[in-house]
Amino acid sequence: MLEHGGKLRAAAMRFGIAHEEWVDLSTGINPRGWPVPTVPPEVWRCLPEAEDGLADAAINYYGSPMILPAAGSQPVIQLLPHLRPACRVGLLSPSYAEHAYAWRGHQLVGLEFNTIDMKLDDLDVLVLCNPNNPTGHRFAPSTLLGWRERLAWRGGWLVVDEAFADATPEISIASHAGLPGLVVLRSMGKFFGLAGARVGFVLAWGALLSRIAEELGPWSVNGPARWVTTRALQDSAWQQTARKNLVIDSTRLADLLKKYKLAPSGATALFQWVISPHAQQLHESLAKQGILTRYFDSPKSVRFGMPCPEKEWLRLETALQKFQDIA
Numbered sequence: 001m002l003e004h005g006g007k008l009r010a011a012a013m014r015f016g017i018a019h020e021e022w023v024d025l026s027t028g029i030n031p032r033g034w035p036v037p038t039v040p041p042e043v044w045r046c047l048p049e050a051e052d053g054l055a056d057a058a059i060n061y062y063g064s065p066m067i068l069p070a071a072g073s074q075p076v077i078q079l080l081p082h083l084r085p086a087c088r089v090g091l092l093s094p095s096y097a098e099h100a101y102a103w104r105g106h107q108l109v110g111l112e113f114n115t116i117d118m119k120l121d122d123l124d125v126l127v128l129c130n131p132n133n134p135t136g137h138r139f140a141p142s143t144l145l146g147w148r149e150r151l152a153w154r155g156g157w158l159v160v161d162e163a164f165a166d167a168t169p170e171i172s173i174a175s176h177a178g179l180p181g182l183v184v185l186r187s188m189g190k191f192f193g194l195a196g197a198r199v200g201f202v203l204a205w206g207a208l209l210s211r212i213a214e215e216l217g218p219w220s221v222n223g224p225a226r227w228v229t230t231r232a233l234q235d236s237a238w239q240q241t242a243r244k245n246l247v248i249d250s251t252r253l254a255d256l257l258k259k260y261k262l263a264p265s266g267a268t269a270l271f272q273w274v275i276s277p278h279a280q281q282l283h284e285s286l287a288k289q290g291i292l293t294r295y296f297d298s299p300k301s302v303r304f305g306m307p308c309p310e311k312e313w314l315r316l317e318t319a320l321q322k323f324q325d326i327a
């Protein structure tokens with residue numbers, strides 16, 4: 001199993017700091033997620049039904065009817081490699097490591113952002129995150145659609161993981177789902193702050209969606225999670241406010257990090273990413289002060305999620321000051 005952010009209880013044990021004392025900046029989950037109301041009792045009692053409104057809400061939000069819900073994007077990430085015979089798969093590094101892990105039975109081709117176009121004709125599948133986690137790199141929709149066309153012509157796939165695209169919908173190609181060879185993954189965990197509900201979506205052409213549906217089986221997303229997701233996807237007023245707030249918070253976080261000579265190398269609205277030769281010491285120093293960040297070994301870097309409420313900003317600033325004093 002790979003390392004991920006969000007393991008607060010393990011950090012509490014390792015650093016001897018009580019769970020409730022921690023500021024968790026180790027994930028890219030919106031700390032001001034969609035406000036979940038009380039779920040009606042019958043939603044807990046009844047079996048989930050396909051006609052419960054989730055499909056319509058998702059079609060409207062993502063702009064394509066070629067969509068299937070899943071228990072997060074993770075199960076689909078794990079399933080896709082089993083739906084093709086062994087082939088050449090291009091992946092970026094660093095990126096969300098579960099992709100490379102899932103495709104490891106295939107021939108993996110490591111890519112740089114600027115070599116993709118050159119190497120594309122040697123690939124059967126190209127897997128990207130847009131924006132990328134943790135570098136924040138963004139691909140223009142026109143570039144992605146061009147690559148999709150070149151791959152699909154030979155029976156290849158373009159897999160675009162848009163887990164962090166909700167704050168910047170203009171970079172999404174979800175509305176193009178249905179085109180041969182295009183697979184788009186979406187998550188309710190990040191922008192909507194509903195990571196615990198375990199809901200995501202896969203968008204693709206009909207035959208692939210049918211295969212995925214078959215593999216996932218019935219009731220793959222539970223009723224309460226479907227109920228909550230439907231309402232979050234319908235709440236466009238909340239979405240607009242959240243987008244504005246996240247831009248403000250992300251800029252504020254970048255400014256704070258710059259103040260302590262930790263200028264970010266990349267970002268999305270949900271995190272800032274800092275490359276530093278002292279990344280490990282920074283991560284450890286913050287953890288000893290009860291602030292959990294996500295450390296990456298290659299390149300040596302730390303990813304910061306958004307603090308919230310105000311006292312978390314204060315805790316972070318105090319901890320950065322202390323790190324600067326001892327460094």
Ligand SMILES: Cc1ncc(COP(=O)(O)O)c(C=O)c1O
Binds near residue numbers: 096163186
């Ligand atoms: C880029 C990216 N894609 C997908 C996932 C999986 O998200 P989920 O299964 O919660 O939808 C993550 C989780 O961290 C991620 O960072």
